Amino acid sequence: MRKAVPGLLMVVLGVLAAVSGCFYDHGDMVLNETVCVTFDQEITTGEFSTFVVCDQFKDELVAELTKNGRDLEDVKSIHMVSGTYKTQAIHPHDWKVTARVYIARQDDPSATDYQDGPALFTDFHDQSLKKLQGSPKDAHLDSDGVELVDRALDSLLDGEDPRLVLVLENDSVSPEPSQDEPMSFKLKTCVRFQAILKGDGGGGHGHH
Numbered sequence: 001m002r003k004a005v006p007g008l009l010m011v012v013l014g015v016l017a018a019v020s021g022c023f024y025d026h027g028d029m030v031l032n033e034t035v036c037v038t039f040d041q042e043i044t045t046g047e048f049s050t051f052v053v054c055d056q057f058k059d060e061l062v063a064e065l066t067k068n069g070r071d072l073e074d075v076k077s078i079h080m081v082s083g084t085y086k087t088q089a090i091h092p093h094d095w096k097v098t099a100r101v102y103i104a105r106q107d108d109p110s111a112t113d114y115q116d117g118p119a120l121f122t123d124f125h126d127q128s129l130k131k132l133q134g135s136p137k138d139a140h141l142d143s144d145g146v147e148l149v150d151r152a153l154d155s156l157l158d159g160e161d162p163r164l165v166l167v168l169e170n171d172s173v174s175p176e177p178s179q180d181e182p183m184s185f186k187l188k189t190c191v192r193f194q195a196i197l198k199g200d201g202g203g204g205h206g207h208h
Contacts, residue, residue, distance in 0.1 A: 028076065029197040033064060036190040038088075043173070043183040061156065061195075070197055075157055078195040080149045083122070084136035087129045088186040094130040095183050096174045099123065102167040103145045105152050109163070116152070118167050121145030126174075129185055136190060153193070 065071055104117030120142040152162035166189070177183035 028199045029068070029070070031064070031068065031195040031197065033061075033193045033195060034190055035193075036188055038186055038188040040186050041184065043177045044179050045177060065197075068197075072157065074197045076196045076198055078153045078157065078193060080146050080153070080191060081194050082192045083139040083141055083190065085132065085139055085187060085189045086134065086136045087132040088188060089184070090129050090133070091184040092181065094128055095177075095185075096126050096128055098125050098127070098171040100169045100171070101145075102169065103148055104165045104167060105148065105162055106165050107161060107163045114165070117145075117148050119144035119148040121166065136188070149191075 062072060065074065100123040101121045102118035103121040104114040104119070106114050122139045122141055122145070149164065152164055155162050173183060175181075
């Protein structure tokens, strides 16, 4: 296991919070599921860290399955398919940020080590925060990070309660924030998953 790296932005995702749609494929139900996390930032230095927790990983999935008359035993497989992000409420002006985003698994919030990762999830260079406003932007996801998420989802189906952590390692912010001029913004991140459920015997194709 690797130790958690201090001085980084850490965001814990409670994954699988909402079903955005489902359909049937050869008798199997396919659930498309999305979670969005919004967190506020007010940074006064180029070196910063925040921690936002949402760890109802299994509970949220079970709730969505229940809405569809299913349970965990009905899930054949589940995997991550895409991610987006956007910024909101940027004050007092634009900022440019160079950073790498990692993802890790840390089921015990008091632990100093990660059970898996960190693995690179996505990165950006000299990115204007204001240019990330408006419609959500597709994240160019690194396969290492996606594979870590899929391993956590596999363990969920095995009865575990995985807890995922997003880690933003900021290399630079321009201009550098200060106590007199803090960098203030909101970041909304959404991750989409797809779950394949065992067919209910109806067969064929359809929409739900």
